[in-house]
Amino acid sequence: MQQSQTRFTISTQGQALYEFTREVADWISDTGIETGLLTLFCRHTSASLLINENAAPAVKRDLLRWLSKAAPEGDTYEHDDEGPDDMPAHIRTMLTGASLSIPVADGRMVLGTWQGIYLAEHRAMPHRREIVAHLLGERVSEV
Amino acid sequence: MQQSQTRFTISTQGQALYEFTREVADWISDTGIETGLLTLFCRHTSASLLINENAAPAVKRDLLRWLSKAAPEGDTYEHDDEGPDDMPAHIRTMLTGASLSIPVADGRMVLGTWQGIYLAEHRAMPHRREIVAHLLGERVSEV
Amino acid sequence: MQQSQTRFTISTQGQALYEFTREVADWISDTGIETGLLTLFCRHTSASLLINENAAPAVKRDLLRWLSKAAPEGDTYEHDDEGPDDMPAHIRTMLTGASLSIPVADGRMVLGTWQGIYLAEHRAMPHRREIVAHLLGERVSEV
Numbered sequence: 275m276q277q278s279q280t281r282f283t284i285s286t287q288g289q290a291l292y293e294f295t296r297e298v299a300d301w302i303s304d305t306g307i308e309t310g311l312l313t314l315f316c317r318h319t320s321a322s323l324l325i326n327e328n329a330a331p332a333v334k335r336d337l338l339r340w341l342s343k344a345a346p347e348g349d350t351y352e353h354d355d356e357g358p359d360d361m362p363a364h365i366r367t368m369l370t371g372a373s374l375s376i377p378v379a380d381g382r383m384v385l386g387t388w389q390g391i392y393l394a395e396h397r398a399m400p401h402r403r404e405i406v407a408h409l410l411g412e413r414v415s416e417v
Numbered sequence: 418m419q420q421s422q423t424r425f426t427i428s429t430q431g432q433a434l435y436e437f438t439r440e441v442a443d444w445i446s447d448t449g450i451e452t453g454l455l456t457l458f459c460r461h462t463s464a465s466l467l468i469n470e471n472a473a474p475a476v477k478r479d480l481l482r483w484l485s486k487a488a489p490e491g492d493t494y495e496h497d498d499e500g501p502d503d504m505p506a507h508i509r510t511m512l513t514g515a516s517l518s519i520p521v522a523d524g525r526m527v528l529g530t531w532q533g534i535y536l537a538e539h540r541a542m543p544h545r546r547e548i549v550a551h552l553l554g555e556r557v558s559e560v
Numbered sequence: 561m562q563q564s565q566t567r568f569t570i571s572t573q574g575q576a577l578y579e580f581t582r583e584v585a586d587w588i589s590d591t592g593i594e595t596g597l598l599t600l601f602c603r604h605t606s607a608s609l610l611i612n613e614n615a616a617p618a619v620k621r622d623l624l625r626w627l628s629k630a631a632p633e634g635d636t637y638e639h640d641d642e643g644p645d646d647m648p649a650h651i652r653t654m655l656t657g658a659s660l661s662i663p664v665a666d667g668r669m670v671l672g673t674w675q676g677i678y679l680a681e682h683r684a685m686p687h688r689r690e691i692v693a694h695l696l697g698e699r700v701s702e703v
Contacts, residue, residue: 275420277597277698279665309420311420311551313663315661317670317675319612326510327507332494336508337507339495340488340511351622352618353622364619364623367612368610368612368623369512370511371657374515375456375458375518376458377456377458377550385460386461386462389460406670411420452563452565454599454696467654468658469605469653470605473639476647476650478638479638479651480650483631487630512655513654514657519659520694522692527603528603529604531604531605532658553696
Protein backbone atom coordinates (compact mmCIF):
# COMPACT_ATOMS: atom_id res chain seq x y z
CA MET A 275 0.00 0.00 0.00
CA GLN A 276 1.37 3.41 -0.87
CA GLN A 277 0.16 7.00 -1.14
CA SER A 278 0.84 10.00 -3.28
CA GLN A 279 -0.15 13.68 -3.09
CA THR A 280 -0.12 16.57 -5.52
CA ARG A 281 -1.73 19.98 -6.02
CA PHE A 282 -3.66 21.24 -9.01
CA THR A 283 -3.84 24.98 -9.59
CA ILE A 284 -6.69 26.41 -11.62
CA SER A 285 -6.76 30.03 -12.73
CA THR A 286 -10.38 31.11 -12.84
CA GLN A 287 -11.94 34.01 -14.75
CA GLY A 288 -15.26 34.51 -13.04
CA GLN A 289 -18.20 32.30 -12.14
CA ALA A 290 -18.04 29.08 -14.13
CA LEU A 291 -17.40 25.35 -13.90
CA TYR A 292 -13.79 24.47 -14.81
CA GLU A 293 -13.30 20.84 -15.75
CA PHE A 294 -10.00 19.15 -14.79
CA THR A 295 -10.86 15.47 -15.16
CA ARG A 296 -8.05 14.88 -17.66
CA GLU A 297 -5.38 16.43 -15.41
CA VAL A 298 -6.42 14.19 -12.52
CA ALA A 299 -6.49 11.08 -14.72
CA ASP A 300 -3.01 11.80 -16.05
CA TRP A 301 -1.58 12.23 -12.57
CA ILE A 302 -3.11 8.95 -11.41
CA SER A 303 -1.44 7.22 -14.37
CA ASP A 304 1.89 8.77 -13.39
CA THR A 305 1.70 7.39 -9.85
CA GLY A 306 1.42 3.82 -11.15
CA ILE A 307 -1.28 3.06 -8.59
CA GLU A 308 -3.82 0.65 -10.07
CA THR A 309 -6.31 0.11 -7.26
CA GLY A 310 -7.13 2.60 -4.57
CA LEU A 311 -8.95 5.70 -3.41
CA LEU A 312 -8.63 9.23 -4.77
CA THR A 313 -9.55 12.25 -2.67
CA LEU A 314 -9.78 15.79 -4.06
CA PHE A 315 -9.92 18.71 -1.68
CA CYS A 316 -10.57 22.38 -2.51
CA ARG A 317 -8.72 24.79 -0.20
CA HIS A 318 -11.23 27.65 -0.49
CA THR A 319 -14.51 28.88 0.96
CA SER A 320 -15.82 30.60 -2.18
CA ALA A 321 -15.05 27.84 -4.71
CA SER A 322 -16.01 24.18 -4.54
CA LEU A 323 -15.80 20.78 -6.24
CA LEU A 324 -18.54 18.86 -7.98
CA ILE A 325 -19.12 16.02 -10.40
CA ASN A 326 -21.66 16.47 -13.14
CA GLU A 327 -22.48 15.98 -16.80
CA ASN A 328 -19.46 16.41 -19.08
CA ALA A 329 -21.20 16.42 -22.47
CA ALA A 330 -23.78 19.20 -22.92
CA PRO A 331 -22.35 22.64 -22.04
CA ALA A 332 -25.91 23.87 -21.39
CA VAL A 333 -26.03 21.66 -18.28
CA LYS A 334 -23.14 23.57 -16.75
CA ARG A 335 -24.83 26.89 -17.45
CA ASP A 336 -28.13 25.66 -15.95
CA LEU A 337 -26.34 24.43 -12.81
CA LEU A 338 -24.72 27.85 -12.36
CA ARG A 339 -27.99 29.62 -13.03
CA TRP A 340 -29.69 27.52 -10.37
CA LEU A 341 -26.99 28.40 -7.82
CA SER A 342 -27.25 32.08 -8.76
CA LYS A 343 -30.97 32.00 -8.20
CA ALA A 344 -30.80 29.99 -4.97
CA ALA A 345 -28.23 32.29 -3.37
CA PRO A 346 -28.58 35.55 -5.33
CA GLU A 347 -26.34 38.57 -5.17
CA GLY A 348 -29.28 40.90 -4.67
CA ASP A 349 -30.27 39.47 -1.29
CA THR A 350 -29.53 41.13 2.00
CA TYR A 351 -26.62 39.54 3.80
CA GLU A 352 -25.11 40.59 7.12
CA HIS A 353 -21.63 39.82 5.70
CA ASP A 354 -21.25 42.17 2.74
CA ASP A 355 -17.89 43.93 3.21
CA GLU A 356 -16.08 41.82 0.59
CA GLY A 357 -18.47 42.61 -2.26
CA PRO A 358 -21.94 41.49 -3.30
CA ASP A 359 -20.69 38.18 -4.72
CA ASP A 360 -18.85 37.09 -1.55
CA MET A 361 -21.61 35.81 0.73
CA PRO A 362 -23.47 34.10 -2.15
CA ALA A 363 -20.13 32.39 -2.95
CA HIS A 364 -19.88 31.01 0.60
CA ILE A 365 -23.45 29.68 0.42
CA ARG A 366 -22.89 28.04 -2.98
CA THR A 367 -19.70 26.48 -1.61
CA MET A 368 -21.62 25.08 1.36
CA LEU A 369 -24.18 23.51 -0.99
CA THR A 370 -21.67 21.82 -3.27
CA GLY A 371 -18.81 20.93 -0.92
CA ALA A 372 -15.04 20.95 -0.58
CA SER A 373 -14.15 17.29 -1.13
CA LEU A 374 -14.72 14.40 -3.54
CA SER A 375 -13.88 10.73 -3.00
CA ILE A 376 -13.50 8.50 -6.06
CA PRO A 377 -12.36 4.87 -6.07
CA VAL A 378 -9.66 3.89 -8.60
CA ALA A 379 -9.66 0.55 -10.45
CA ASP A 380 -7.31 -0.63 -13.20
CA GLY A 381 -5.43 2.64 -12.91
CA ARG A 382 -8.48 4.78 -13.62
CA MET A 383 -11.14 6.62 -11.64
CA VAL A 384 -14.41 4.65 -11.71
CA LEU A 385 -16.30 7.63 -13.15
CA GLY A 386 -19.43 6.94 -15.17
CA THR A 387 -19.53 7.75 -18.88
CA TRP A 388 -21.03 11.20 -18.38
CA GLN A 389 -19.23 12.26 -15.23
CA GLY A 390 -16.70 15.09 -15.28
CA ILE A 391 -14.86 16.66 -12.33
CA TYR A 392 -15.30 20.40 -11.95
CA LEU A 393 -13.96 23.23 -9.91
CA ALA A 394 -16.91 25.56 -9.35
CA GLU A 395 -15.75 29.15 -9.11
CA HIS A 396 -18.30 31.30 -7.27
CA ARG A 397 -16.48 34.66 -7.28
CA ALA A 398 -16.61 37.22 -10.10
CA MET A 399 -12.94 38.30 -10.05
CA PRO A 400 -10.08 36.10 -11.32
CA HIS A 401 -8.68 33.72 -8.70
CA ARG A 402 -5.92 31.14 -8.42
CA ARG A 403 -7.56 28.06 -6.87
CA GLU A 404 -5.69 25.17 -5.30
CA ILE A 405 -6.94 21.60 -5.10
CA VAL A 406 -5.05 18.94 -3.17
CA ALA A 407 -5.19 15.42 -4.58
CA HIS A 408 -4.43 12.40 -2.43
CA LEU A 409 -4.18 8.86 -3.77
CA LEU A 410 -3.88 5.77 -1.61
CA GLY A 411 -3.56 2.32 -3.11
CA GLU A 412 -1.54 -0.44 -4.67
CA ARG A 413 0.28 -1.08 -7.92
CA VAL A 414 -1.70 -4.26 -8.51
CA SER A 415 -5.02 -4.52 -10.32
CA GLU A 416 -6.68 -7.22 -8.24
CA VAL A 417 -7.87 -6.72 -4.67
CA MET B 418 -3.61 -3.07 5.36
CA GLN B 419 -5.73 -4.36 2.49
CA GLN B 420 -8.46 -3.13 0.19
CA SER B 421 -11.52 -4.53 -1.49
CA GLN B 422 -13.91 -3.24 -4.17
CA THR B 423 -17.34 -4.25 -5.38
CA ARG B 424 -20.29 -2.80 -7.30
CA PHE B 425 -23.90 -2.59 -6.21
CA THR B 426 -26.58 -2.36 -8.88
CA ILE B 427 -29.94 -0.86 -8.04
CA SER B 428 -32.89 -1.02 -10.41
CA THR B 429 -34.94 2.10 -9.91
CA GLN B 430 -38.59 2.74 -10.76
CA GLY B 431 -38.88 6.50 -10.74
CA GLN B 432 -38.01 9.26 -8.29
CA ALA B 433 -37.50 7.79 -4.83
CA LEU B 434 -34.90 7.01 -2.18
CA TYR B 435 -33.72 3.39 -2.39
CA GLU B 436 -32.09 2.12 0.80
CA PHE B 437 -29.19 -0.33 0.47
CA THR B 438 -27.61 -0.15 3.94
CA ARG B 439 -28.04 -3.88 4.53
CA GLU B 440 -26.33 -4.86 1.28
CA VAL B 441 -23.32 -2.70 2.11
CA ALA B 442 -23.11 -4.05 5.67
CA ASP B 443 -23.21 -7.66 4.42
CA TRP B 444 -20.44 -7.03 1.93
CA ILE B 445 -18.22 -5.44 4.60
CA SER B 446 -18.74 -8.56 6.75
CA ASP B 447 -17.71 -10.74 3.82
CA THR B 448 -14.41 -8.90 3.37
CA GLY B 449 -13.36 -9.67 6.94
CA ILE B 450 -12.07 -6.11 7.35
CA GLU B 451 -12.68 -4.95 10.93
CA THR B 452 -11.26 -1.42 10.97
CA GLY B 453 -11.07 0.91 8.01
CA LEU B 454 -12.71 3.34 5.64
CA LEU B 455 -15.65 2.70 3.32
CA THR B 456 -16.26 4.85 0.26
CA LEU B 457 -19.40 4.67 -1.87
CA PHE B 458 -19.45 6.30 -5.27
CA CYS B 459 -22.44 6.77 -7.60
CA ARG B 460 -21.50 6.60 -11.30
CA HIS B 461 -24.32 8.85 -12.55
CA THR B 462 -25.20 12.53 -12.99
CA SER B 463 -28.96 12.19 -12.42
CA ALA B 464 -28.89 9.97 -9.32
CA SER B 465 -26.97 10.53 -6.09
CA LEU B 466 -26.12 9.17 -2.65
CA LEU B 467 -27.27 10.41 0.71
CA ILE B 468 -27.57 9.40 4.33
CA ASN B 469 -30.76 10.20 6.19
CA GLU B 470 -33.41 8.96 8.60
CA ASN B 471 -34.20 5.25 8.19
CA ALA B 472 -37.28 5.01 10.40
CA ALA B 473 -40.18 7.23 9.31
CA PRO B 474 -41.02 6.79 5.60
CA ALA B 475 -42.59 10.26 5.63
CA VAL B 476 -39.12 11.77 6.00
CA LYS B 477 -38.05 10.27 2.68
CA ARG B 478 -41.12 11.67 0.97
CA ASP B 479 -40.56 15.13 2.48
CA LEU B 480 -36.91 15.11 1.34
CA LEU B 481 -37.97 14.27 -2.21
CA ARG B 482 -40.71 16.89 -2.13
CA TRP B 483 -38.20 19.50 -1.04
CA LEU B 484 -35.87 18.60 -3.92
CA SER B 485 -38.80 18.68 -6.36
CA LYS B 486 -39.73 22.14 -5.17
CA ALA B 487 -36.17 23.46 -5.11
CA ALA B 488 -35.40 22.31 -8.66
CA PRO B 489 -38.85 21.92 -10.23
CA GLU B 490 -39.65 20.36 -13.58
CA GLY B 491 -41.76 23.34 -14.62
CA ASP B 492 -38.84 25.78 -14.66
CA THR B 493 -37.18 27.02 -17.80
CA TYR B 494 -33.86 25.30 -18.43
CA GLU B 495 -31.54 25.80 -21.36
CA HIS B 496 -30.82 22.05 -21.37
CA ASP B 497 -34.20 20.43 -22.03
CA ASP B 498 -33.65 17.97 -24.90
CA GLU B 499 -33.62 14.88 -22.65
CA GLY B 500 -37.01 15.53 -21.08
CA PRO B 501 -38.42 17.86 -18.41
CA ASP B 502 -37.03 15.74 -15.55
CA ASP B 503 -33.43 15.71 -16.82
CA MET B 504 -32.05 19.11 -15.83
CA PRO B 505 -33.81 19.05 -12.43
CA ALA B 506 -32.16 15.65 -11.91
CA HIS B 507 -28.69 17.12 -12.56
CA ILE B 508 -29.35 19.94 -10.08
CA ARG B 509 -30.65 17.57 -7.39
CA THR B 510 -27.56 15.39 -7.94
CA MET B 511 -25.31 18.43 -7.48
CA LEU B 512 -27.04 19.26 -4.20
CA THR B 513 -26.77 15.78 -2.69
CA GLY B 514 -23.50 14.48 -4.13
CA ALA B 515 -21.86 11.44 -5.69
CA SER B 516 -19.78 10.05 -2.83
CA LEU B 517 -20.05 9.03 0.83
CA SER B 518 -17.19 8.24 3.23
CA ILE B 519 -17.96 6.12 6.29
CA PRO B 520 -15.42 4.79 8.82
CA VAL B 521 -15.66 1.11 9.77
CA ALA B 522 -15.05 -0.15 13.33
CA ASP B 523 -15.49 -3.69 14.69
CA GLY B 524 -16.48 -4.84 11.22
CA ARG B 525 -19.38 -2.39 10.96
CA MET B 526 -20.01 1.06 9.54
CA VAL B 527 -20.11 3.63 12.36
CA LEU B 528 -23.60 4.78 11.33
CA GLY B 529 -25.80 6.36 13.98
CA THR B 530 -28.99 4.59 15.08
CA TRP B 531 -31.20 6.47 12.63
CA GLN B 532 -28.88 6.65 9.64
CA GLY B 533 -29.64 4.75 6.46
CA ILE B 534 -27.75 4.83 3.14
CA TYR B 535 -29.84 5.76 0.12
CA LEU B 536 -29.52 5.94 -3.61
CA ALA B 537 -31.58 8.96 -4.65
CA GLU B 538 -33.08 8.43 -8.08
CA HIS B 539 -33.96 11.75 -9.72
CA ARG B 540 -35.26 10.52 -13.10
CA ALA B 541 -38.84 9.42 -13.78
CA MET B 542 -38.07 6.42 -16.03
CA PRO B 543 -36.66 3.11 -14.72
CA HIS B 544 -32.85 3.03 -14.55
CA ARG B 545 -30.12 0.58 -13.61
CA ARG B 546 -27.81 2.48 -11.26
CA GLU B 547 -24.29 1.42 -10.35
CA ILE B 548 -22.51 2.26 -7.11
CA VAL B 549 -18.86 1.40 -6.57
CA ALA B 550 -17.86 0.45 -3.02
CA HIS B 551 -14.26 0.63 -1.87
CA LEU B 552 -13.06 -0.60 1.51
CA LEU B 553 -9.60 -0.03 2.88
CA GLY B 554 -8.53 -1.40 6.24
CA GLU B 555 -7.29 -4.19 8.43
CA ARG B 556 -8.59 -7.48 9.78
CA VAL B 557 -7.92 -6.39 13.34
CA SER B 558 -10.29 -4.52 15.62
CA GLU B 559 -7.82 -2.32 17.45
CA VAL B 560 -5.97 0.55 15.83
CA MET C 561 0.68 2.47 6.66
CA GLN C 562 -1.39 2.69 9.81
CA GLN C 563 -4.79 3.96 10.91
CA SER C 564 -6.32 5.57 13.93
CA GLN C 565 -9.89 6.34 15.02
CA THR C 566 -11.44 8.55 17.65
CA ARG C 567 -14.76 10.22 18.48
CA PHE C 568 -15.45 13.88 19.12
CA THR C 569 -18.48 14.79 21.17
CA ILE C 570 -20.01 18.23 20.81
CA SER C 571 -22.71 19.52 23.15
CA THR C 572 -24.92 21.83 21.14
CA GLN C 573 -27.26 24.57 22.40
CA GLY C 574 -29.55 25.18 19.46
CA GLN C 575 -29.09 25.96 15.77
CA ALA C 576 -25.55 27.16 15.16
CA LEU C 577 -22.22 26.24 13.60
CA TYR C 578 -19.82 24.77 16.18
CA GLU C 579 -16.18 24.90 15.11
CA PHE C 580 -13.90 22.03 16.16
CA THR C 581 -10.92 22.49 13.82
CA ARG C 582 -8.46 22.80 16.71
CA GLU C 583 -9.61 19.58 18.39
CA VAL C 584 -9.15 17.65 15.14
CA ALA C 585 -5.71 19.18 14.51
CA ASP C 586 -4.55 18.28 18.02
CA TRP C 587 -5.68 14.68 17.65
CA ILE C 588 -3.87 14.33 14.31
CA SER C 589 -0.68 15.58 16.01
CA ASP C 590 -1.13 12.99 18.75
CA THR C 591 -1.33 10.12 16.27
CA GLY C 592 2.08 10.99 14.83
CA ILE C 593 0.78 10.43 11.30
CA GLU C 594 2.44 12.88 8.92
CA THR C 595 0.94 12.04 5.54
CA GLY C 596 -2.47 10.58 4.98
CA LEU C 597 -6.22 10.99 4.73
CA LEU C 598 -8.60 12.24 7.40
CA THR C 599 -12.30 11.38 7.31
CA LEU C 600 -14.88 12.96 9.61
CA PHE C 601 -18.31 11.39 9.90
CA CYS C 602 -21.37 12.80 11.71
CA ARG C 603 -23.59 10.07 13.22
CA HIS C 604 -26.85 12.05 13.02
CA THR C 605 -29.65 12.92 10.60
CA SER C 606 -30.44 16.38 12.00
CA ALA C 607 -26.87 17.70 12.32
CA SER C 608 -24.17 17.79 9.65
CA LEU C 609 -20.58 18.71 8.84
CA LEU C 610 -19.30 21.54 6.70
CA ILE C 611 -16.20 23.55 5.94
CA ASN C 612 -16.51 27.30 5.62
CA GLU C 613 -15.03 30.68 6.48
CA ASN C 614 -13.47 30.80 9.95
CA ALA C 615 -12.87 34.54 10.25
CA ALA C 616 -16.01 36.67 10.02
CA PRO C 617 -18.75 35.44 12.41
CA ALA C 618 -21.34 37.12 10.19
CA VAL C 619 -20.67 34.48 7.52
CA LYS C 620 -21.79 31.74 9.88
CA ARG C 621 -24.98 33.60 10.68
CA ASP C 622 -25.70 34.22 6.98
CA LEU C 623 -25.16 30.52 6.18
CA LEU C 624 -27.62 29.52 8.90
CA ARG C 625 -30.11 32.16 7.77
CA TRP C 626 -29.93 30.81 4.22
CA LEU C 627 -30.62 27.26 5.44
CA SER C 628 -33.51 28.52 7.58
CA LYS C 629 -35.02 30.23 4.60
CA ALA C 630 -34.42 27.36 2.18
CA ALA C 631 -36.04 24.78 4.47
CA PRO C 632 -38.22 26.87 6.80
CA GLU C 633 -40.03 25.69 9.90
CA GLY C 634 -43.29 27.24 8.77
CA ASP C 635 -43.67 24.96 5.73
CA THR C 636 -46.04 22.04 5.59
CA TYR C 637 -44.26 18.71 6.02
CA GLU C 638 -45.82 15.27 6.12
CA HIS C 639 -43.36 14.30 8.89
CA ASP C 640 -44.13 16.68 11.74
CA ASP C 641 -44.57 14.53 14.86
CA GLU C 642 -41.11 15.37 16.28
CA GLY C 643 -41.63 19.14 16.28
CA PRO C 644 -41.57 21.92 13.69
CA ASP C 645 -37.74 21.99 13.55
CA ASP C 646 -37.32 18.27 12.85
CA MET C 647 -38.08 17.92 9.15
CA PRO C 648 -36.24 21.17 8.27
CA ALA C 649 -33.26 19.69 10.16
CA HIS C 650 -33.31 16.55 7.99
CA ILE C 651 -33.43 18.66 4.82
CA ARG C 652 -30.57 20.93 5.95
CA THR C 653 -28.56 17.80 6.82
CA MET C 654 -29.18 16.40 3.34
CA LEU C 655 -27.92 19.64 1.77
CA THR C 656 -24.71 19.85 3.78
CA GLY C 657 -23.77 16.21 4.28
CA ALA C 658 -22.52 13.72 6.86
CA SER C 659 -18.87 13.29 5.87
CA LEU C 660 -15.73 15.30 5.09
CA SER C 661 -12.48 14.03 3.56
CA ILE C 662 -9.32 16.06 4.12
CA PRO C 663 -5.77 15.07 3.07
CA VAL C 664 -3.03 15.43 5.68
CA ALA C 665 0.50 16.61 4.83
CA ASP C 666 3.39 17.34 7.21
CA GLY C 667 1.19 16.29 10.10
CA ARG C 668 -1.51 18.87 9.34
CA MET C 669 -4.76 19.00 7.44
CA VAL C 670 -4.28 20.77 4.10
CA LEU C 671 -6.99 23.34 4.94
CA GLY C 672 -6.82 26.72 3.26
CA THR C 673 -6.17 29.84 5.34
CA TRP C 674 -9.85 30.64 5.78
CA GLN C 675 -11.25 27.14 6.17
CA GLY C 676 -12.71 25.98 9.47
CA ILE C 677 -14.46 22.67 10.23
CA TYR C 678 -17.95 22.99 11.67
CA LEU C 679 -20.63 20.81 13.13
CA ALA C 680 -23.90 22.31 11.94
CA GLU C 681 -26.63 21.78 14.52
CA HIS C 682 -30.08 22.00 12.94
CA ARG C 683 -32.27 21.25 15.97
CA ALA C 684 -33.45 23.86 18.50
CA MET C 685 -33.03 21.76 21.69
CA PRO C 686 -29.62 20.91 23.21
CA HIS C 687 -28.05 17.74 21.79
CA ARG C 688 -24.92 15.66 22.31
CA ARG C 689 -23.48 15.09 18.83
CA GLU C 690 -20.92 12.45 17.97
CA ILE C 691 -18.40 12.68 15.14
CA VAL C 692 -16.15 9.76 14.22
CA ALA C 693 -12.67 10.65 12.97
CA HIS C 694 -10.63 8.19 10.96
CA LEU C 695 -7.02 8.80 9.94
CA LEU C 696 -5.07 6.59 7.57
CA GLY C 697 -1.45 7.28 6.71
CA GLU C 698 2.20 7.09 7.49
CA ARG C 699 4.63 8.58 9.96
CA VAL C 700 6.79 9.93 7.18
CA SER C 701 6.47 13.32 5.48
CA GLU C 702 7.39 12.34 1.95
CA VAL C 703 5.20 10.24 -0.28
